[in-house]
Amino acid sequence: MVVPRHWREREHRYRLVATKCKICGRIYFPPRSVCPNCGRKSIGNMEKLQLSGNGTVYTYTIVHSGMNAFKLQKPYILAIIELEEGPRVTGQIVDAEPNEVYIGMPVRMVFRRIRQEGASGIIHYGYKFAPR
Amino acid sequence: MVGIVSYGAYIPRFRIDTGEIARVWGEDPNRAKKSLLVESKAVAGPDEDACTMAVEASRYAIRRWGGDPADIDVIYVGSESHPYAVKPTASILADALGASPHVMAVDLEFACKAGTAGLISAMAMVKSGMARFGLAVGSDTAQGAPGDALEYTAASGAAAFIVGSQGVIARLNGFHSVTTDTPDFWRRAGRPYPRHGGRFTGQPAYFKHILMAARGLMEKMGTGPEDYDFAIFHQPNTKFPLSAGKRLGFPKEKILPGIVVNKIGNTYAASMLMGLARVLDKAEPGQRILAVSFGSGAGSDAFDFTVTENIEAIRVDGVPTVDELIERGRFVDYAIYAKYRGKILMGDEE
């Protein structure tokens, strides 16, 4: 059952909301409710943090035979983005051609359709990245 | 004082030349360029829809504004291409912006004027004291049936306006609206493409309502064309707004700054609002704007705005102007356009 899971995760998928450990200051995205560094002490000490959405391409690959859901977009760029605040996140790069992407490229978060559960199902929205 | 406090526009990256559409359907490649004065139109990517574009335009508006999205008490999203038949675009937008949960959010539909219907409704909520700030968005991935005359212009784009009573960049001086039952363009429930009354869409629909709303407003305000620096009209093509303006007594120079349709096509619920955004990109304090939308079915909303000195403060880095969005276009051929806009019959998913 994907609908409830997607619904629960919408805050970070829609808006890049991370969590920050108040004890050691580490920032987690996707958000965590416990800091692996501080363990039990961090319980109740994790606060929400709105990330800026800006980052740079840490590394990337060009996907030529991806999932069916991305059939209309191939070949497409899948990258690991290093966000300004530190966390690294995997995401698709849009509004750029495969030959235009490079390591270190400045990108910003954009809101796109990720996939849909068939023509009658729920549409999953979330973050992708575009050149900035 | 109630008015616009910020705005943002979004135009997807892809473009198709109207000559390329004509090539596929065996028509004169210069037809749309000569008769409609439309060179190209904006095409949304396969992972874009009216909701994603509404989010992008609204995020630009919020960045210019610099306020807290949680202070937005009302959200209207006008579109004729909401991604769901039942389930509001406005609720997704509210969450994506961080305006939820304490917000009244709802979708509107009135062909190409659903966005301006939201704009005046949000202003009324602010003026009555029922909302601190309001957000009105017009967003569409408009589709014409393949081979239909509409296909040359039906385009994708969004424009978002934050309204309020503090930090107003364009004060609302007055408003007038007209509505009649006019079957010039329609799409029945469950049908993918609209139908229209051909030539009937001009005189008894577009011109009648635009002229009636504009004249009604100027009569209310005791103004004439000479009192306005800019006149913006709904733009299904470039010819119609120029002709409507001429009949109202506006010189071309006051209309051209609000024209975007020649490069990006008719963005439906975003059309007039995109023109307004382009004018606000360059307007100076004290300048007065007449802006009139048109929605088939049919009706027009006419607005009278005066730009304030606050306009300079929202011209921030990192938010593109309408011209910058227009310029970033990447042209695709008809096959790619058909793939992106769901015009190819695919096999079963997954």
Ligand SMILES: [Zn+2]
């Ligand atoms: Zn920690």
